[in-house]
Amino acid sequence: MEEIQKKIGEKVRALRKMRRLSLDQAAVRTGVSKAMLGQIERGDSSPTVTTLWKIATGFQVSFSSLLQEDESNISIVNKHSVPPVIENDGKYKVYSIFPFDPIKKFEVFWIDLLPGCLHESEEHHEGVEELITVSRGTLTVSMAGKEHDIKTGESIRFQPNQPHCYHNKGDEVVECHMIIYYP
Known part of the structure; x- marks a missing residue:
C-alpha cells in the first residue's frame, strides 16, 4: 500500500x-x-x-x-514566544497558548495577575465552562456574591454564565492556566 x-x-x-x-x-x-x-x-x-x-x-x-501532510501531533509553545494581551495597567496578562479550535472546542491560556490585580469578566454563553489551575500564588474567583480562594496546586471549574472576577489579593504574581470549553 x-x-x-x-x-x-x-x-x-x-x-x-x-x-x-x-x-x-x-x-x-x-x-x-x-x-x-x-x-x-x-x-x-x-x-x-x-x-x-x-x-x-x-x-x-x-x-x-x-493531500497535505498532517501537522505534527506534538506542539511545544513557550509562553515568552506568545505576545500577551495586557489590561489593568499591565497587571493582567493573558497568553493564548493554544488558540480556539472549532473541532476540539476549547482554548488554553496562561494568565499572570500581578499583585493587586482585579480583572472583571463578562458572562459567557450558556454551557461554556472555565477550568483554572493555579501554579503560583492564590487566585480569588468571585461570582454570584461568593469568593473562592484557589491556592497553588488547586483547580476550579465553573460555568461563567454571569459576570465574574479574578483577583490577586497577595503580594506575589499569580500564575494560572485556563481552559475554556465551548460545547
Whole structure:
C-alpha cells in the first residue's frame, strides 16, 4: 500500500467520523459509492482526481486538505514566544497558548495577575465552562456574591454564565492556566 493512499484514506475516514456519517450517508453526500469509499479509507484504492474532488465537495473541505501532510501531533509553545494581551495597567496578562479550535472546542491560556490585580469578566454563553489551575500564588474567583480562594496546586471549574472576577489579593504574581470549553 502506498503511503499517500494510506494518508488520504485516514483523512477521508476521519472526516466521515467527525461528521458522524455512515459509509452509506457519506456515499450519498459525496456521490462516491460506498464500496469505493471503503476501499479508499482502507488504503486499498488510489482515488482519481475526480473522486477526490467529489469527496472534498461532499465534505465541504478543500481539495488540497486531502493531500497535505498532517501537522505534527506534538506542539511545544513557550509562553515568552506568545505576545500577551495586557489590561489593568499591565497587571493582567493573558497568553493564548493554544488558540480556539472549532473541532476540539476549547482554548488554553496562561494568565499572570500581578499583585493587586482585579480583572472583571463578562458572562459567557450558556454551557461554556472555565477550568483554572493555579501554579503560583492564590487566585480569588468571585461570582454570584461568593469568593473562592484557589491556592497553588488547586483547580476550579465553573460555568461563567454571569459576570465574574479574578483577583490577586497577595503580594506575589499569580500564575494560572485556563481552559475554556465551548460545547
